[in-house]
Amino acid sequence: MAKVLITGANGFIGANIVRAAIEEGYEVKVFVRKTSNISTIKDLQIEFAYGDLREIESVSKAMDDCDYIIHGGAIYTFVPMWFWADPAKIKAIYDVNVYATDKLMEKALEKGIKKVVFTSSESAIGMPPDNSIGDEKLFATKKELPGHYKISKYLGELVAIKWNKKGLPTCSILPTVPIGPYDIKPTPTGRIIKDFMNGKMPGFVNTKMNVVSVKDVAMAHVLAIKNGKPGERYIAGNKNMALRDFLRLIADVAGKKAPNISFPKFLVIGFSFLDELVTWKLKHKDPKTPLESVASAEIRVFDCSKAWNELKMPKTNLRIAIREQIDWFYENGYIRDR
Secondary structure (H helix, E strand, C coil): CCEEEEECCCCHHHHHHHHHHHHCCCEEEEEECCCCCCCCCCCCCCEEEECCCCCHHHHHHHHCCCCEEEECCCCCCCCCCCCCCCHHHHHHHHHHHHHHHHHHHHHHHHHCCCEEEEECCHHHECCCCCCCCECCCCECCHHHCCCHHHHHHHHHHHHHHHHHHCCCCEEEEEECEEECCCCCCCCHHHHHHHHHHCCCCCEEECCEEEEEEHHHHHHHHHHHHHHCCCCCEEEECCEEEEHHHHHHHHHHHHCCCCCCEEECHHHHHHHHHHHHHHHHHHHCCCCCCCHHHHHCCCCCCECCHHHHHHHCCCCCCHHHHHHHHHHHHHHCCCCCCC
C-alpha cells in the first residue's frame, strides 16, 4: 500500500484530504505541530508525525517511509498591509508558505519522493483584462495579489514549479472557494454561511466567484497523485456564481430569507479599514472583515474543466456541500439552528 504524507492535515481542506486519501486506499501519515488542534482528524486510522514546517529536519524525518507528499500546510490568515501590521506575523507567513515549502521540496528530491502535490490558491491565477473566465495559463499580477497571504501562495507555487524543473515531480492544485465540513477556523466563506445562519448578514458586496465542495477539492489532491501531470496546475472548482445567488442558494437550502441589500465596495472597504485599525491595533485580535479579503472581492470566475477532465475530479452539487457545512457548524456549536 502506497503511503502519503499530508501536511496541514488538521485544517479545513487538509482534514478532507486525509479522508479522501483513506477512501482511495492510501496509508496516511499526517504532519502536524504538537500544539495543533487535531479534533478534525483525531479519530481516524492514521499515523501522526510531529514537528514544524520551519524545522526542516522534523519534516525530513516524517518523509522517510513515504511515497508521496500532499503539501497543504500553510499559514492561512489575512494580516494588514498598513502601518499597524505585525512584522512578526508577516514574516511567519513567508517563512512557512514560501521558504519552508522550498526546503520541503529540496528534501523530497533528496529522498526520492515520487510526487509532491502542492496546495496553491485560485488567487495565483491571473484574470483576463475583460474579467472573463480565467484558466491555468495565466499567472496573477501584483495588482491581483492584495495581501501577504495571497502573495505567499503565489510564490509558493513558483517554488513547486522550480523544483519540478529540477527533477522532483510536482503539480499544483488551486482551490477556488471551498465549502463543506470540518471548517474549524472558519474560513471567510465559512463565516458567510455562519453569519447568515446566525442572522448577522444584512447585505453583501456585489461580486462573482467560483464555489466548490471541499470534498471535491480534497479528492482532486488525491487523484493528482496518479493523474496529475508533473509541472501542471489544476483549478479545483465547480460553479461560477454571483455572491447574491450564492446567498440565495444558502437561503433555499436552509429555508431562510436571503439578504437583498448590496453594499457598494467603497463602503465596505471603509468599514474594513476601521475594523482593522480598532481590532488589530487596539484589541490585538483578528478583524472580522480584513481588508485583504475585501480587496480581493473582485470578479473571479474560472474554467475548471482541466481538473475535471485530467484529474477526474468530481463535481458535487453545491446544495449538498452547503447542507454538509450547515450540519457540521450546528453539530459543533457554530450556529444556533439549522
